[in-house]
Amino acid sequence: MIKKTLLCFAALFAFICHAAVASYQIVPTPAWVKPVELAPLDQESVPLEQLSEGTYYRLLEDQFKVDDKKKTAHFIRYVMLATNQTGVEGMSQLNLSFDPSYQHIQLHHLRIIRDGEVIDKLPTAQMQVIQREQEAEQLIYDGSQTLNIILDDIRPGDSLDYAFTRVGRNPIYQGIFGYSAEFDWSVPVGEQTLRVLWNKETPLYINQLNGELPVETKQTDAGTEYTFYARELPTKRYDSQTPSWYDPYHFVFLSQVNSWQQVVEWALPMYEKALSKSDDIRAIAEQIKRDNGTLEQQIGAALKYTQDEIRYLGLEMGSNSHQPTSADETLRLRYGDCKDKTVLLMSILEALGVESHPALVNTDVNKRLLNLAPATSRFDHVLVTLEHQGERYWLDPTNSYQTGSLSNLSEPDFGYALVVKDGETDLTSMFKEEPVVHRSIVERYTLPVGEQTQASFSVQSTFADSDAIDKRTELANRGLQQAQEQYTQYYQDYFAGVAHTQLPTVEEVPEKGQIVINEFYTIDDFWTLKDGRSYAYFYADDIRDAAYEPDVKNRVSPLYLRYPYNVDYVVEVELNERDWNFNNSTNRIDNDFFTLDSSVHFEGKQLTLTYQYRGKTDHVPTDRIAQYLEARKALQDATDYGIRQGSAPTQEELDEDVIVGYAVIAYFVIALCVLTAFITLWRVESGKRPTFAEQRYFPVSAAKFYLYSVLSFNVFPFYWCYRNWRWIKERQDESMMPIARGIFGWLWFYPLFSRFYDDSEELGTRKHLPAKWVAAILAILVIAAQLSEQIGVNFAISLLLLPLPWLPLVNYTAYLNRRTDAIQYHSYWRPRQIMLVIVFLPLLLFSSAQELGLTPHEAVISGDKVWQHDKRFMIRKGLLNQNEKIIYFYSDATWNIREDGNGITENGVFSYYREDGELFTEHANYEDIIDIKPTFDSSESGYTLVDIERTDGTTFRLILSAVEEGDHTFVQEMKRRWREQR
Numbered sequence: 001m002i003k004k005t006l007l008c009f010a011a012l013f014a015f016i017c018h019a020a021v022a023s024y025q026i027v028p029t030p031a032w033v034k035p036v037e038l039a040p041l042d043q044e045s046v047p048l049e050q051l052s053e054g055t056y057y058r059l060l061e062d063q064f065k066v067d068d069k070k071k072t073a074h075f076i077r078y079v080m081l082a083t084n085q086t087g088v089e090g091m092s093q094l095n096l097s098f099d100p101s102y103q104h105i106q107l108h109h110l111r112i113i114r115d116g117e118v119i120d121k122l123p124t125a126q127m128q129v130i131q132r133e134q135e136a137e138q139l140i141y142d143g144s145q146t147l148n149i150i151l152d153d154i155r156p157g158d159s160l161d162y163a164f165t166r167v168g169r170n171p172i173y174q175g176i177f178g179y180s181a182e183f184d185w186s187v188p189v190g191e192q193t194l195r196v197l198w199n200k201e202t203p204l205y206i207n208q209l210n211g212e213l214p215v216e217t218k219q220t221d222a223g224t225e226y227t228f229y230a231r232e233l234p235t236k237r238y239d240s241q242t243p244s245w246y247d248p249y250h251f252v253f254l255s256q257v258n259s260w261q262q263v264v265e266w267a268l269p270m271y272e273k274a275l276s277k278s279d280d281i282r283a284i285a286e287q288i289k290r291d292n293g294t295l296e297q298q299i300g301a302a303l304k305y306t307q308d309e310i311r312y313l314g315l316e317m318g319s320n321s322h323q324p325t326s327a328d329e330t331l332r333l334r335y336g337d338c339k340d341k342t343v344l345l346m347s348i349l350e351a352l353g354v355e356s357h358p359a360l361v362n363t364d365v366n367k368r369l370l371n372l373a374p375a376t377s378r379f380d381h382v383l384v385t386l387e388h389q390g391e392r393y394w395l396d397p398t399n400s401y402q403t404g405s406l407s408n409l410s411e412p413d414f415g416y417a418l419v420v421k422d423g424e425t426d427l428t429s430m431f432k433e434e435p436v437v438h439r440s441i442v443e444r445y446t447l448p449v450g451e452q453t454q455a456s457f458s459v460q461s462t463f464a465d466s467d468a469i470d471k472r473t474e475l476a477n478r479g480l481q482q483a484q485e486q487y488t489q490y491y492q493d494y495f496a497g498v499a500h501t502q503l504p505t506v507e508e509v510p511e512k513g514q515i516v517i518n519e520f521y522t523i524d525d526f527w528t529l530k531d532g533r534s535y536a537y538f539y540a541d542d543i544r545d546a547a548y549e550p551d552v553k554n555r556v557s558p559l560y561l562r563y564p565y566n567v568d569y570v571v572e573v574e575l576n577e578r579d580w581n582f583n584n585s586t587n588r589i590d591n592d593f594f595t596l597d598s599s600v601h602f603e604g605k606q607l608t609l610t611y612q613y614r615g616k617t618d619h620v621p622t623d624r625i626a627q628y629l630e631a632r633k634a635l636q637d638a639t640d641y642g643i644r645q646g647s648a649p650t651q652e653e654l655d656e657d658v659i660v661g662y663a664v665i666a667y668f669v670i671a672l673c674v675l676t677a678f679i680t681l682w683r684v685e686s687g688k689r690p691t692f693a694e695q696r697y698f699p700v701s702a703a704k705f706y707l708y709s710v711l712s713f714n715v716f717p718f719y720w721c722y723r724n725w726r727w728i729k730e731r732q733d734e735s736m737m738p739i740a741r742g743i744f745g746w747l748w749f750y751p752l753f754s755r756f757y758d759d760s761e762e763l764g765t766r767k768h769l770p771a772k773w774v775a776a777i778l779a780i781l782v783i784a785a786q787l788s789e790q791i792g793v794n795f796a797i798s799l800l801l802l803p804l805p806w807l808p809l810v811n812y813t814a815y816l817n818r819r820t821d822a823i824q825y826h827s828y829w830r831p832r833q834i835m836l837v838i839v840f841l842p843l844l845l846f847s848s849a850q851e852l853g854l855t856p857h858e859a860v861i862s863g864d865k866v867w868q869h870d871k872r873f874m875i876r877k878g879l880l881n882q883n884e885k886i887i888y889f890y891s892d893a894t895w896n897i898r899e900d901g902n903g904i905t906e907n908g909v910f911s912y913y914r915e916d917g918e919l920f921t922e923h924a925n926y927e928d929i930i931d932i933k934p935t936f937d938s939s940e941s942g943y944t945l946v947d948i949e950r951t952d953g954t955t956f957r958l959i960l961s962a963v964e965e966g967d968h969t970f971v972q973e974m975k976r977r978w979r980e981q982r
Contacts, residue, residue, distance in 0.1 A: 367415025404513025
């Protein structure tokens with residue numbers, strides 16, 4: 001940098017020597033100026049609590065004299081009050097800048113007002129003109145000079161009143177006037193005035209933004225006088241991390257032009273004059289054609305030539321601030337600024353047969369340019385634009401380290417640009433919805449095996465678009481060694497024992513404009529021990545950084561988000577020899593700010609975490625910050641995945657698992673055999689079943705009907721219904737399907753009753769049937785009971801209640817057959833039925849016990865289903881307070897919830913489990929929790945893991961069943977209560 005600066009100053013030496021070292025003048029205030037009368041300080045209300053750096057601006061005064069004959073004069077006056085020593089230091093030195101090639105300074109007065117006394121400081125102030133190239137670090141030299149004034153004897157309570165006139169305006173503007181005045185400030189201002197004495201034939205156009213001040217217009221002998229005045233305007237501010245295009249301050253725009261077309265007409269001749277069709281330009285174009293087959297590649301090569309072969313250097317003295325150097329001269333010098341490089345690139349493109357144009361942009365105001373009034377001074381940068389196959393492209397020849405053909409080039413976006421083209425009348429949007437993935441990260445871990453503690457770790461990072469340019473610039477400036485040191489330090493925040501095994505490898509993918517960096521590491525002590533267990537966490541950091549936490553949350557200005565911005569992130573973990581189990585799952589977070597798709601895939605010994613982030617906006621409005629923070633929290637949870645390595649199971653535990661597994665298999669084999677035998681014997685018996693001439697319908701005792709219904713999981717009522725319809729079909733020779741009416745017996749209850757009712761008149765047995773309205777109610781109850789069983793109402797209750805509405809009809813058939821042998825035959829318990837009951841009774845009891853809370857339920861349950869004696873157990877173990885209410889609970893135990901449990905209460909979260917006979921307990925109040933990290937299982941029968949992180953850094957884990965999505969209900973309620981109590 002020092003060498004470059006010395007070379008630049010050498011290039012400037014001739015200019016500086018021949019330029020007049022602008023001497024300042026001390027002259028009275030010009031007659032055309034109308035100074036504002038300053039009110040006494042004791043009549044002003046100084047808002048001390050709002051001041052910054054110990055300074056109060058009592059008066060800001062700007063006055064212009066503009067005509068067609070003389071140089072534009074800008075009178076400036078400041079009156080500042082120093083309220084403390086910091087203010088004294090700030091006021092004791094003044095720097096008045098000017099460009100000596102077209103401006104000079106007239107100093108009018110320099111006063112201190114102390115206790116009402118005015119002290120002239122002109123005789124004692126030290127003044128000198130110095131050369132200050134404030135943008136030298138950016139390789140920009142404008143030749144401006146500064147009148148440096150050092151004052152003596154400044155004290156707290158003094159007011160400094162100074163005034164000067166800056167005479168002259170850059171001739172590049174060709175006498176076209178423009179000025180922007182800001183009328184809102186982040187610090188208090190007592191009075192502010194803006195006055196323009198306009199004596200030109202063309203009108204002065206006035207526009208205001210973010211406010212409206214009255215303008216006083218007066219005709220005078222010296223021209224039209226425009227005056228704006230404001231007093232004690234409210235202060236305004238904006239927060240950090242605010243988009244560059246956001247500016248809440250009130251601006252008054254004064255301009256001699258009122259359309260962008262006029263700005264184009266001003267700029268176009270300068271660029272047309274600088275273009276070239278010289279032999280040197282054509283030779284460069286011909287070489288590019290020979291080296292690149294397609295036009296897209298040739299455009300990319302032309303851009304790269306101007307970026308790499310012409311170094312950046314801005315000599316912007318006087319008219320050179322906007323006047324481009326000719327393309328031939330830039331090619332000869334091999335340096336130039338944005339406008340010089342633009343003209344050279346346009347000349348090369350023209351030689352390639354490509355039409356292109358300059359595009360003026362403002363890198364500071366960005367898309368706010370659309371709201372600003374037209375002016376020749378509105379821009380600070382220029383680039384090249386062209387159209388190819390119906391699409392517009394923006395090329396910045398000042399960029400470095402850019403590769404790729406036209407379709408893969410990184411295009412800048414400064415909001416809006418003014419294309420300098422004949423007939424152009426308006427700004428053009430630069431925005432493009434970029435499909436490109438800006439960065440794609442793949443992390444690969446190989447876990448330590450056996451007694452090893454060292455894991456291997458590699459990272460492959462693919463950067464595209466502007467991210468590729470930034471990465472190439474970083475590597476060029478730092479070198480691989482320093483870059484590797486920075487990368488290693490970064491990963492040491494996650495793994496203390498990380499060390500690189502070699503320097504990164506760098507691969508270029510020029511056809512796509514991408515750069516790929518591969519890093520290689522080992523990690524000692526991969527696992528983090530907490531509470532005697534080994535943990536490891538994986539984070540999609542580049543995605544987590546995209547949705548960052550704002551420094552200021554209670555904002556007055558929008559929050560900046562990078563957009564467009566797309567990131568892919570993959571974590572691959574090759575697991576060790578232990579038994580691992582992860583539930584495959586997918587998740588999507590979609591809101592107004594971004595989308596995040598994530599997935600967990602486990603196969604063999606490979607765990608793969610995949611994330612895709614897509615930005616959706618460039619800012620968060622102030623009234624949506626809470627929603628953004630909520631969305632960010634969801635993203636942080638989704639991009640943090642933890643694994644825990646437990647100790648290997650003992651042989652005794654393995655034996656127990658084997659025994660339990662064999663027992664379950666044996667039970668289901670026996671059940672299948674009994675069911676097969678039942679069906680076989682039933683079929684055999686149906687062929688030998690006796691017939692009873694006097695039998696009416698299908699009689700069975702009420703006791704057997706009820707017990708058999710319950711023990712057969714309510715299958716028997718449908719069989720009983722089927723047998724009755726079959727008797728009706730055979731007796732009355734009707735065309736029907738008894739089996740269908742049996743399967744849907746709950747819908748055929750009332751029609752069956754109607755058959756009984758019609759038949760009872762002939763038999764004289766109507767009094768043994770319920771009334772029709774009672775039967776209608778019973779039919780409704782049958783349907784309700786059936787539906788309640790299907791929608792998951794308490795299994796045990798529905799099992800016990802469903803047979804009851806059928807009993808009046810069962811009793812009626814039993815009464816009709818009370819004197820026949822049929823009732824005794826069908827009410828008899830046969831061996832096959834007893835075997836079926838014996839086999840299915842354990843399953844019935846187990847399911848009922850789950851529903852009644854006697855054994856753990858397969859899903860998350862509400863706290864009111866936990867028995868009181870179990871709650872007392874939790875109280876004794878310190879998991880609950882005496883009157884604390886359980887909201888939701890889940891136990892992963894098989895028989896007894898005292899073996900394992902997870903719950904949330906009004907006050908906090910608890911978990912416990914028994915291992916080797918010892919009970920381990922965890923508990924955290926909501927205010928002691930810093931983070932809740934769920935990993936949901938997408939299957940209906942899997943398990944969701946929830947890691948609870950306390951403020952002291954310790955963690956514990958909850959295990960929840962995904963059955964009936966109870967895990968989501970549990971986590972949502974837990975998070976809601978946690979946020980309310982934070």
